[in-house]
Amino acid sequence: MDYEIFNLGDVILQSGVTLPNAYLAYKTYGKLNEQKDNVVVYPTAFGDQHVQNEWLIGSGMALDPEKYFIIVPNLLGNGLSSSPNNTPHPFDRANFPQVTIYDNVRLQHQLLAEKFGIQKIALVVGWSMGGIQAFQWGASYPEMVERIAPFGGIAKPWPHTYVVLEGVKASLLSAVGFDSSKLNQLTSADMRAVGRVYAGWGLSHAFYREELYHEMGFESLEDFVAGVWENSFMNMDPHNVLSMLWTGQHADISDNPSYNGDFDKALKSIKALACIMPGSTDLFCTADDNEYEAERIPNATFNPIQSLWGHFAGRGINSTDNQFIDDNLKHLLSLSTKV
Incomplete structure (x- = not known):
C-alpha cells in the first residue's frame, strides 16, 4: 500500500446522514517545513486515485517535493477513501450515502489540521473534479488558502455539464x-x-x-x-x-450554509490568487463557464490551455499541455500573497 489512511470516525455528511468509520486515503510527497507554510493540496479527480496525479509532481517542476509538502487526498467514492466498494453494510454499494464536494473539502481540512497542524496552504491545485475542490477550498477557507489553480475544472456543474x-x-x-x-x-x-x-x-x-x-x-x-x-x-x-x-452533479461551491446558493457571492469571497486554466476545446467544463467564474474572483487570471485535447488537456498525457500547466503553476507560486 503506497498511501496512508486518516480515520475520520463517524462523519455527519452535508445530507444529514452519518457515515460510520469514515476515512480518507492520502499520499504525501516531500516534507513539511518548520513554518508549515510549504503546503500544496492536490485533490484527485473523478475516477482517479493519487497515482494519476503524480505526472505533475517531480524534481524541477512547480510541484517539487524538495520545496513543497504535497498532499494528495483521494476523493470519497474513488475506491481508496470511504467508498461504496469498501464500506460495510448497510452503506455498501448502492446504499452508500450522497457525498458532496463540500463534504470532501471539510474532511480534507480535518486531515490537514488534526494530522499535520497546518494553518496555511500555499496552493490548492486540481484537474476536473479536483479543480472543483480547489474552488471549494478557496470559498470554504478564504483566509487559509493563498493560491488556487483549477485546470479543466469548473466551480459548479453548469446546466450542460x-x-x-x-x-x-x-x-x-x-x-x-x-x-x-x-x-x-x-x-x-x-x-x-x-x-x-x-x-x-x-x-x-x-x-x-x-x-x-x-x-x-x-x-x-x-x-x-x-x-x-x-x-x-x-x-x-x-x-x-x-x-x-452524484458528487460531480451536485458540486456547486455555493451550495452550503456559508453561501446558501449565492454562486457569485461564493466566487467573490475567494481571496486566493487564482490561475484558472480551462482546456480551450473542453466540451463540458468549458472555457466560457470558467471565464464567468474568473471574472468574479477578485484575484484571478484566466489562462486557457490552447489545446486540441479537450477535457483531457489536463490529464497529463500531452507534453505541450503539461508544460503549459507546469509553467503557469511556477508563475503562480512565484507571486507574493502578502498585502
Whole structure:
C-alpha cells in the first residue's frame, strides 16, 4: 500500500446522514517545513486515485517535493477513501450515502489540521473534479488558502455539464432497466457503455478529426475507443462511479450554509490568487463557464490551455499541455500573497 489512511470516525455528511468509520486515503510527497507554510493540496479527480496525479509532481517542476509538502487526498467514492466498494453494510454499494464536494473539502481540512497542524496552504491545485475542490477550498477557507489553480475544472456543474454527466449515468442505469431496486446487480462489465459515452466528451472534435489517437499508439478509432475508454471504465466499480457522478452533479461551491446558493457571492469571497486554466476545446467544463467564474474572483487570471485535447488537456498525457500547466503553476507560486 503506497498511501496512508486518516480515520475520520463517524462523519455527519452535508445530507444529514452519518457515515460510520469514515476515512480518507492520502499520499504525501516531500516534507513539511518548520513554518508549515510549504503546503500544496492536490485533490484527485473523478475516477482517479493519487497515482494519476503524480505526472505533475517531480524534481524541477512547480510541484517539487524538495520545496513543497504535497498532499494528495483521494476523493470519497474513488475506491481508496470511504467508498461504496469498501464500506460495510448497510452503506455498501448502492446504499452508500450522497457525498458532496463540500463534504470532501471539510474532511480534507480535518486531515490537514488534526494530522499535520497546518494553518496555511500555499496552493490548492486540481484537474476536473479536483479543480472543483480547489474552488471549494478557496470559498470554504478564504483566509487559509493563498493560491488556487483549477485546470479543466469548473466551480459548479453548469446546466450542460449536468446533462453530460446525466447521460454518462444513464448509460449505466440502462443496464438494470433504470430500476433503482436492482442497482446492486451492476457489475464492471456494465461500465463498457459508460466508456463509449464518455469517449465523445473527454476529447475534442478536432482531436478525433485529426486522428491524434495515433500519437498514443492506436491504429484505428475503434482500437482507441475500446483500448482507452472501455478499458479504463471497466476497471472501475460501477457503484463508485455512480457515487462520484452524484458528487460531480451536485458540486456547486455555493451550495452550503456559508453561501446558501449565492454562486457569485461564493466566487467573490475567494481571496486566493487564482490561475484558472480551462482546456480551450473542453466540451463540458468549458472555457466560457470558467471565464464567468474568473471574472468574479477578485484575484484571478484566466489562462486557457490552447489545446486540441479537450477535457483531457489536463490529464497529463500531452507534453505541450503539461508544460503549459507546469509553467503557469511556477508563475503562480512565484507571486507574493502578502498585502
